Amino acid sequence: xxxxxxxxxxxxxxxxxxxxxxxxxxxxxxxxxxxxxxxxxxxxxxxxxxxxxxxxxxxxxxxxxxxxxxxxxxxxxxxxxxxxxxxxxxxxxxxxxxxxxxxxxxxxxxxxxxxxxxxxxxxxxxxxxxxxxxxxxxxxxxxxxxxxxxxxxxxxxxxxxxxxxxxxxxxxxxxxxxxxxxxxxxxxxxxxxxxxxxxxxxxxxxxxxxxxxxxxxxxxxxxxxxxxxxxxxxxxxxxxxxxxxxxxxxxxxxxxxxxxxxxxxxxxxxxxxxxxxxxxxxxxxxxxxxxxxxxxxxxxxxxxxxxxxxxxxxxxxxxxxxxxxxxxxxxxxxxxxxxxxxxxxxxxxxxxxxxxxxxxxxxxxxxxxxxxxxxxxxxxxxxxxxxxxxxxxxxxxxxxxxxxxxxxxxxxxxxxxxxxxxxxxxxxxxxxxxxxxxxxxxxxxxxxxxxxxxxxxxxxxxxxxxxxxxxxxxxxxxxxxxxxxxxxxxxxxxxxxxxxxxxxxxxxxxxxxxxxxxxxxxxxxxxxxxxxxxxxxxxxxxxxxxxxxxxxxxxxxxxxxxxxxxxxxxxxxxxxxxxxxxxxxxxxxxxxxxxxxxxxxxxxxxxxxxxxxxxxxxxxxxxxxxxxxxxxxxxxxxxxxxxxxxxxxxxxxxxxxxxxxxxxxxxxxxxxxxxxxxxxxxxxxxxxxxxxxxxxxxxxxxxxxxxxxxxxxxxxxxxxxxxxx
Ligand code: GDP
Ligand code: MG
Numbered sequence: 001x002x003x004x005x006x007x008x009x010x011x012x013x014x015x016x017x018x019x020x021x022x023x024x025x026x027x028x029x030x031x032x033x034x035x036x037x038x039x040x041x042x043x044x045x046x047x048x049x050x051x052x053x054x055x056x057x058x059x060x061x062x063x064x065x066x067x068x069x070x071x072x073x074x075x076x077x078x079x080x081x082x083x084x085x086x087x088x089x090x091x092x093x094x095x096x097x098x099x100x101x102x103x104x105x106x107x108x109x110x111x112x113x114x115x116x117x118x119x120x121x122x123x124x125x126x127x128x129x130x131x132x133x134x135x136x137x138x139x140x141x142x143x144x145x146x147x148x149x150x151x152x153x154x155x156x157x158x159x160x161x162x163x164x165x166x167x168x169x170x171x172x173x174x175x176x177x178x179x180x181x182x183x184x185x186x187x188x189x190x191x192x193x194x195x196x197x198x199x200x201x202x203x204x205x206x207x208x209x210x211x212x213x214x215x216x217x218x219x220x221x222x223x224x225x226x227x228x229x230x231x232x233x234x235x236x237x238x239x240x241x242x243x244x245x246x247x248x249x250x251x252x253x254x255x256x257x258x259x260x261x262x263x264x265x266x267x268x269x270x271x272x273x274x275x276x277x278x279x280x281x282x283x284x285x286x287x288x289x290x291x292x293x294x295x296x297x298x299x300x301x302x303x304x305x306x307x308x309x310x311x312x313x314x315x316x317x318x319x320x321x322x323x324x325x326x327x328x329x330x331x332x333x334x335x336x337x338x339x340x341x342x343x344x345x346x347x348x349x350x351x352x353x354x355x356x357x358x359x360x361x362x363x364x365x366x367x368x369x370x371x372x373x374x375x376x377x378x379x380x381x382x383x384x385x386x387x388x389x390x391x392x393x394x395x396x397x398x399x400x401x402x403x404x405x406x407x408x409x410x411x412x413x414x415x416x417x418x419x420x421x422x423x424x425x426x427x428x429x430x431x432x433x434x435x436x437x438x439x440x441x442x443x444x445x446x447x448x449x450x451x452x453x454x455x456x457x458x459x460x461x462x463x464x465x466x467x468x469x470x471x472x473x474x475x476x477x478x479x480x481x482x483x484x485x486x487x488x489x490x491x492x493x494x495x496x497x498x499x500x501x502x503x504x505x506x507x508x509x510x511x512x513x514x515x516x517x518x519x520x521x522x523x524x525x526x527x528x529x530x531x532x533x534x535x536x537x538x539x540x541x542x543x544x545x546x547x548x549x550x551x552x553x554x555x556x557x558x559x560x561x562x563x564x565x566x567x568x569x570x571x572x573x574x575x576x577x578x579x580x581x582x583x584x585x586x587x588x589x590x591x592x593x594x595x596x597x598x599x600x601x602x603x604x605x606x607x608x609x610x611x612x613x614x615x616x617x618x619x620x621x622x623x624x625x626x627x628x629x630x631x632x633x634x635x636x637x638x639x640x641x642x643x644x645x646x647x648x649x650x651x652x653x654x655x656x657x658x659x660x661x662x663x664x665x666x667x668x669x670x671x672x673x674x675x676x677x678x679x680x681x682x683x684x685x686x687x688x689x690x691x692x693x694x695x696x697x698x699x700x701x702x703x704x705x706x707x708x709x710x711x712x713x714x715x716x717x718x719x720x721x722x723x724x725x
Contacts, residue, residue, distance in 0.1 A: 385407060
């Protein structure tokens, strides 16, 4: 039997719980977060329930159907053009008034709408009572109470939605927002004009179109003008005439008057349906905010949180990291003893294991970092951080909202760049996208840990924190620069929204953490594995190279030399000489290996780019490692693992680094270069896609890389001049 299929769209304000309900219905695990703008793209889920095939679509949050930002356009286009069978408007019951604005607009379209009064639990503790029956009656649509994160009311909601989808369409016509007489007249006139004069076949509801045209909605206007054909100019004139008539009548833009009237309508509904007893209203959020967004305390607390996050990532992460490291080493030693000598063994022991092994040990750090970010997101602190940064962001001519993508950049730049969609202005968006990559992403963390751990041991955490801070400063300074040159414009006035604090759902935190962990592991098994193999191959070939020294006979010579000494020496001194002999031979073997890499293809590549990096204190091995980082930043560590490390002992890479020519100063310079230079391929692609222009991606690449070079040059050369090593 063929089941009936129904498309249900979830619409609602940002942060009203849409994704939570989406997950609860579909059983998937989309990311939820307690700040506006988490879902910037619509997501779909398919399930079979109650004998129907349901397609559930999670739309980005919007406050209205007036398209100010990409996410609002995505949501509106879906509702208007794909005509879902039912739209569930998810309403934050603890914030009814604000939610109703979108609701009234949804009612103006032809869609079948059902209300989910979500966050019913919050409304209850706040002491707000909503008369659902009255609300349902006034707006002529079904209303269901839900608690998204506890799965309450979801089944009822679904049954009602299915019922509504099956009901005849036309009963929805009453109870639209009634505007004042002049506006209603204008709407009717315009409707008439479109229907009878222009005779355009419209995709959307006629009344809605007329309203939007009177509101001077650019997108709707463009679309209808396309359809108007030779009646184009006449239509434009008619719209203009009606608008100026209204303008004369109200002394204000029609869109403002209509917004006012919608709010009037909403106020009426609120009066009839909402009772709030203010005695038992416990506003914990406000109390917490007294400290966390305090004028003077707020900022130090924010810095403290970020600092604590990195300390936690670094110090707690060190333990499991050590265990994994030991496991990897044990595995390597076993394999080394087990396998017969061959190219394959060389590939595994000197290519794959150091390459993949040196990255995989950072899994715990990555998990902890993302856990911390998830806590910030889910509790609602993220929005506070943006609020705090608002003042600083204004220096660049952006508002605090831009800081959310930037903060997300600490995790991964790809979703961060996408998150910039929440910004209304195109210029703001591009500006934010350009400065986000300076927020050091988690893939760079392993590089810092390796270098800082090797050269700044006890102060490693603080040095890493400083690197992150420098990233923030660079992004702000760059932002200021772009704002005054490339992307001139004033910042739009904006009120940062502070959602109430919520205790994070542990399951959601763990899921988020694990999702990122999975992405990391996939990268390790994919691009990093392949990268390691390529780097190894480049370093292992060509096989027949001419050494500057005949190492084999040199080893024999040294051996016989010491043997003679040993037989000549007294019993007492033999051990010492024996040790000396071993060391001399080990040194020769190392030297041969070093020369081999140097004369390999990789060495040639490195040598040819090395002059570019020499003034920054980065040797040819470092240069190659940085080059490989273009693919994915984690590979830098793999490359270093293959290029520097030779011995199979715990902490092989770090001790090998210490023994190399790298000094603390040049290590710091390299960290800064990693921080600032061009983003990875995935981020580049995302920048291209999100800005819609190749030139911005190219600009981002060139700007960041040259900036990295200049900064490192100044730091390294400056450091040398004042005598730091
Ligand atoms: P969206 O932006 O509309 O997709 O909202 P999310 O689904 O990301 O949810 C925002 C926050 O509200 C998350 O922290 C959820 O855990 C929380 N949340 C969702 N529904 C409820 C609810 O009914 N009650 C309470 N107390 N919290 C909820
Ligand atoms: Mg969402």
